[in-house]
Amino acid sequence: MSDDDLVFKALADPTRRFLLDLLFARDGRTLGAMEAEVEMTRFGVAKHLRILEDAGLVITRRSGREKLHFLNPVPIRLIHDRWIDKYTERSAAALADLKKELEQQAMSSVTDTADSTVIQVYQVYIKATPQAIWDAITKPEWTAKFGYQSPVDYDLRPGGAFRARASEAMKQHGAPDVVIDGEVIEADPPRKLVQTWRALFTGEDFTRLTYEIEQDGTGVCKLTVTHDVTGAPQTAAQGAGQIPEAGGGWNQILSDLKTLLETGQPLYH
Known part of the structure; x- marks a missing residue:
C-alpha cells in the first residue's frame, strides 16, 4: 500500500478524524486522555492511533513514563501538492479544507502548563x-x-x-x-x-x-x-490549538x- 493510500484510509474513518480534531485542539495527549473523549475501549482507541501513526498523521514521543501523541500535518501537505491541483471532486475539496485547518494551527505542538514548553x-x-x-x-x-x-x-x-x-x-x-x-x-x-x-x-x-x-x-x-x-x-489571540x-x-x-x-x-x- 502506498503512502497516499495509508493517509486516505486513515482519514476515511470518522473516529480517526475525531482523534485528529482532538490533537488539533490540544496536542501532546496521552492515550488515556483521548480515550476519555470517545465511547470506545482503550484497545479500540489504541488501534485507531496505530493506523494514524502508520499513515504518518500522528507522531509519538516519550515524556517520562508517558507516551504523548502529536499531530503531523506533513502527509496532508504532500497529498494536497500531489492531488488537489489536479482534481476538484468534493472529497478533494474536503481534504483541502482539512489541510488549511491544520496549517492554521501552525503545525504540531504541545504546551506544558507547568513550564510553558x-x-x-x-x-x-x-x-x-x-x-x-x-x-x-x-x-x-x-x-x-x-x-x-x-x-x-x-x-x-x-x-x-x-x-x-x-x-x-x-x-x-x-x-x-x-x-x-x-x-x-x-x-x-x-x-x-x-x-x-x-x-x-x-x-x-x-x-x-x-x-x-x-x-x-x-x-x-x-x-x-x-x-x-x-x-x-x-x-494575538492565544488559545486552544x-x-x-x-x-x-x-x-x-x-x-x-x-x-x-x-x-x-x-x-x-
Whole structure:
C-alpha cells in the first residue's frame, strides 16, 4: 500500500478524524486522555492511533513514563501538492479544507502548563540517502532550491555559527542579507543536527531546532524535525490549538524538500 493510500484510509474513518480534531485542539495527549473523549475501549482507541501513526498523521514521543501523541500535518501537505491541483471532486475539496485547518494551527505542538514548553514536531519519509538529506539541509547550493530558497552557511561544530541569507526574491521585498541566524549545538552527520534558530525579520528570540535522519534499510529515510519554540512571540489571540508564531511553513518546506530529492525538481519555483 502506498503512502497516499495509508493517509486516505486513515482519514476515511470518522473516529480517526475525531482523534485528529482532538490533537488539533490540544496536542501532546496521552492515550488515556483521548480515550476519555470517545465511547470506545482503550484497545479500540489504541488501534485507531496505530493506523494514524502508520499513515504518518500522528507522531509519538516519550515524556517520562508517558507516551504523548502529536499531530503531523506533513502527509496532508504532500497529498494536497500531489492531488488537489489536479482534481476538484468534493472529497478533494474536503481534504483541502482539512489541510488549511491544520496549517492554521501552525503545525504540531504541545504546551506544558507547568513550564510553558511549546514543541512542534514534523515527519516525512524521503527516498534518498541520509547523506543526501543532510547535504540538502546544510549546503547552500541545496537550500537555495527549496523552501524559502535561502542559501545557508553552517560551521558544523558545537558553537559554530549558522546563517540563512535572503533569496533574491526576499531582497526585492527589502529583506536584510541575513534573515535567520543561530548556533550549532550538536552535529552528527548524517544523522542528527541540533541548533538554535532565530528569524531576524520577525524579531523572534532564539528557539531550538533538531533534525533527525533515520534509515530503514529499504532506501527510504525518515526525517523528523522538532522545533522547540518556547518563549517565542505569542499570537494575538492565544488559545486552544494556537501556539507562538515561531517557525512556521515546515510542512511546505519538507514537502518541497522531499519532491526535490526524489524528482530533481522542487515543487515551488
